[in-house]
Amino acid sequence: MSPVNLSTQFAGIKLRNPILTCSGTYGFGEEYVAYCPLEALGGITLKGITPLPRLGNPVPRLAETPAGLLNAVGLENPGLEEFLKSYLPKVRKLPTAAIANISGFSLEDYVLLARALQKDSGLAALEVNISCPNVKHGGMHFGTDPQSAQEVIAAVKAVTDLPVIAKLSPNVTDIVGMARAVQLGGADALSLINTLLGMHIDINQQRPVLANTFGGLSGPAIRPVAVRMVWQVFQAVDLPIIGMGGITTWQDAVEFMLAGATAVSIGTGNFVNPLVPLEILQGIQDYCEKRGLASVHDLVGLAHRA
Amino acid sequence: MLTEGQVVVHESLGDEEQRLRRLVLKGPIARTAHAGQFVAIQVQDSSISSFDPLLRRPISIAGISSERDEITLLYRIQGRGTEILARAKCGERLSVMGPLGKGFSLPEKGELWLVAGGIGIFPLYPLAQSALAQGLTVRLFWGGENKSFLESAGLSSWKALGIPLHLSTLDGSLGQTGLVTEQAQELLKKSSASGGQIRAATCGPKKMMQAATELFKNYKVSVEVSLEERMGCAVGACLGCVCTLVDEAGVLIHRKVCQDGPVFRGEEVVWNESC
Ligand SMILES: Cc1cc2nc3c(=O)[nH]c(=O)nc-3n(C[C@H](O)[C@H](O)[C@H](O)COP(=O)(O)OP(=O)(O)OC[C@H]3O[C@@H](n4cnc5c(N)ncnc54)[C@H](O)[C@@H]3O)c2cc1C
Ligand SMILES: Cc1cc2nc3c(=O)[nH]c(=O)nc-3n(C[C@H](O)[C@H](O)[C@H](O)COP(=O)(O)O)c2cc1C
Ligand code: FES
Numbered sequence: 001m002s003p004v005n006l007s008t009q010f011a012g013i014k015l016r017n018p019i020l021t022c023s024g025t026y027g028f029g030e031e032y033v034a035y036c037p038l039e040a041l042g043g044i045t046l047k048g049i050t051p052l053p054r055l056g057n058p059v060p061r062l063a064e065t066p067a068g069l070l071n072a073v074g075l076e077n078p079g080l081e082e083f084l085k086s087y088l089p090k091v092r093k094l095p096t097a098a099i100a101n102i103s104g105f106s107l108e109d110y111v112l113l114a115r116a117l118q119k120d121s122g123l124a125a126l127e128v129n130i131s132c133p134n135v136k137h138g139g140m141h142f143g144t145d146p147q148s149a150q151e152v153i154a155a156v157k158a159v160t161d162l163p164v165i166a167k168l169s170p171n172v173t174d175i176v177g178m179a180r181a182v183q184l185g186g187a188d189a190l191s192l193i194n195t196l197l198g199m200h201i202d203i204n205q206q207r208p209v210l211a212n213t214f215g216g217l218s219g220p221a222i223r224p225v226a227v228r229m230v231w232q233v234f235q236a237v238d239l240p241i242i243g244m245g246g247i248t249t250w251q252d253a254v255e256f257m258l259a260g261a262t263a264v265s266i267g268t269g270n271f272v273n274p275l276v277p278l279e280i281l282q283g284i285q286d287y288c289e290k291r292g293l294a295s296v297h298d299l300v301g302l303a304h305r306a
Numbered sequence: 307m308l309t310e311g312q313v314v315v316h317e318s319l320g321d322e323e324q325r326l327r328r329l330v331l332k333g334p335i336a337r338t339a340h341a342g343q344f345v346a347i348q349v350q351d352s353s354i355s356s357f358d359p360l361l362r363r364p365i366s367i368a369g370i371s372s373e374r375d376e377i378t379l380l381y382r383i384q385g386r387g388t389e390i391l392a393r394a395k396c397g398e399r400l401s402v403m404g405p406l407g408k409g410f411s412l413p414e415k416g417e418l419w420l421v422a423g424g425i426g427i428f429p430l431y432p433l434a435q436s437a438l439a440q441g442l443t444v445r446l447f448w449g450g451e452n453k454s455f456l457e458s459a460g461l462s463s464w465k466a467l468g469i470p471l472h473l474s475t476l477d478g479s480l481g482q483t484g485l486v487t488e489q490a491q492e493l494l495k496k497s498s499a500s501g502g503q504i505r506a507a508t509c510g511p512k513k514m515m516q517a518a519t520e521l522f523k524n525y526k527v528s529v530e531v532s533l534e535e536r537m538g539c540a541v542g543a544c545l546g547c548v549c550t551l552v553d554e555a556g557v558l559i560h561r562k563v564c565q566d567g568p569v570f571r572g573e574e575v576v577w578n579e580s581c
Contacts, residue, residue, distance in 0.1 A: 024544065025538075025539065025544055026543050027542060027543035027544075031539070031541050031542045031543035031565070032541065032543060034307065034541075035307075035308050035541065047545070055560055056545065056548070056560070059535055059536070059548060059549070060536050061536070061545070061546050061547075062536045062537070062538050062544075062547075063536070064359060064360060067357040067360055069360060069361065069538060071544070071546060073544070073545045076548065076560065219357070219360055220357045220360070268360070270543070271360075271361055271538050271539045271540070271544065272357065272361070273308075273401065274308055274403070275308065
């Protein structure tokens with residue numbers, strides 16, 4: 001039997017396979033070099049950057065929950081200038097595709113970042129994290145208001161020649177509405193999902209565990225929510241989807257692809273086992289072989305036949 | 307390094323009420339490990355795969371035997387994760403990442419003062435061993451809850467090193483009554499050795515390490531501290547475990563406890579950070 005074709009192409013992004021790692025869980029790539037052969041990955045998504053450096057939130061920033069992790073890192077990052085100077089040159093040398101992730105607190109922030117990141121930067125794409133409060137509009141999150149989300153994506157799209165991936169927040173009542181909005185804004189692809197807002201209280205100390213009170217929930221606990229959202233968006237919107245949220249085994253990854261994800265991304269799963277991305281790749285390959293599929297792409301959305 | 311460690315010894319340490327365990331793992335980590343480094347060990351029950359608990363647990367390396375390819379971990383059963391870890395049986399293989407982080411440094415010569423609070427004693431033992439092997443003079447200040455704790459947590463192996471031990475307990479059941487830093491202070495007052503000849507290393511509750519750092523600063527003794535923070539990735543990728551330091555220019559900066567630490571220079575740590 002001929003080997004399964006693993007290469008994946010969507011929205012002008014070419015990957016050797018559909019396995020990515022999630023923003024914020026994989027640093028700027030170097031941190032995992034000793035633990036996972038990056039050349040085996042389809043690509044990595046870098047830690048979210050903002051125009052200016054940010055120290056982020058006080059500790060504790062992490063709290064474990066059943067099969068999940070709450071984080072309130074608060075977008076700590078070195079800022080654009082330092083990213084371009086000290087991090088990007090190293091990122092360019094990594095043996096895998098790198099997707100930058102940008103965050104902002106105003107439309108201008110996003111434009112500034114996107115303008116600085118073009119194809120000649122060596123990046124494969126730009127992922128736009130819209131799960132941030134818009135400080136100029138009373139803190140309303142870009143990611144929960146379709147109008148703002150559309151505007152941000154359109155503004156980013158207008159100033160960069162890189163493929164633009166809109167990363168959606170699950171903290172909305174109508175995910176399909178958000179996906180449609182960013183499609184109107186010109187997004188080339190979607191990342192689904194960011195973390196779900198949650199909290200954990202220490203009953204002995206009788207106060208929240210996280211210094212920030214609330215945090216974003218990730219890990220296996222959120223997977224069913226993520227799969228449902230990928231499913232709904234796949235049905236409603238004709239854009240390639242990068243599925244993420246709790247992927248820790250190859251079965252999880254297959255589930256996302258069957259729901260409609262063209263590629264999958266692993267975040268918290270790397271903390272459990274840094275070799276998880278490789279195990280997932282192998283598992284998907286074996287699954288395709290057993291099912292007589294010539295290409296991993298044949299899996300995408302298969303569960304929607306019926 | 308991501309490795310599998312085979313459980314060679316896994317036993318209760320001292321009084322059962324102290325809930326302490328000794329776990330010896332065979333594997334390649336011992337070859338490159340230094341005192342002060344730690345491992346991130348998976349605490350899932352290997353017979354039934356489950357993602358609860360999800361994260362690995364950071365545990366200091368408390369013993370290093372490179373000839374036998376063995377590391378020793380000493381831990382207290384604290385919650386669900388360590389409870390599950392405590393069930394690992396001899397012969398079982400556990401997934402371990404390590405050695406992680408940057409450990410303690412050793413001066414070329416002179417005296418090394420170790421200051422431990424409670425189970426903060428664990429990473430200091432291999433440090434004492436290396437220091438003695440290098441011909442340094444070592445003394446230990448160790449404070450704990452009571453006699454039962456100190457005896458359970460390895461007092462006899464410290465006695466075997468033949469170094470001066472300054473013990474204290476909160477209830478006075480062994481050594482002096484009171485805080486460990488008070489004993490260090492008394493000796494510093496009396497000591498003929500000038501600050502320049504002494505180096506210190508401390509591990510324990512944050513308040514104790516802060517007090518020790520302030521004390522040593524007054525006597526111009528440089529001190530290394532081992533910090534603890536909740537960890538996600540344990541390799542510097544998630545920024546979950548930052549601590550606040552003040553750099554030479556007086557600017558507050560963040561460093562990752564897992565990668566840049568857990569050992570830092572006491573003088574640079576901002577203890578009451580809220581930024
Ligand atoms: C660098 C480092 C070295 C350590 N070395 C040792 C050691 O040698 N011996 C030992 O007994 N303990 C050590 N600890 C503390 C140990 O990691 C915790 O006791 C353990 O994680 C508790 O897990 P649990 O599930 O039993 O407890 P729970 O309280 O149920 O844990 C819940 C969550 O909180 C985290 N957590 C709880 N307490 C701590 C803590 N003190 N520090 C960091 N995270 C914590 C856990 O990792 C977990 O994610 C060390 C911690 C760090 C950061
Ligand atoms: C510690 C941590 C930091 C994160 N930082 C970012 C970030 O900077 N930008 C972003 O878009 N998403 C961030 N995320 C969200 C992840 O990229 C991902 O969408 C989410 O964790 C769900 O995937 P998972 O369950 O596999 O982790 C972060 C997640 C974690 C756990
Ligand atoms: S635990 Fe992830 S950066 Fe330290």
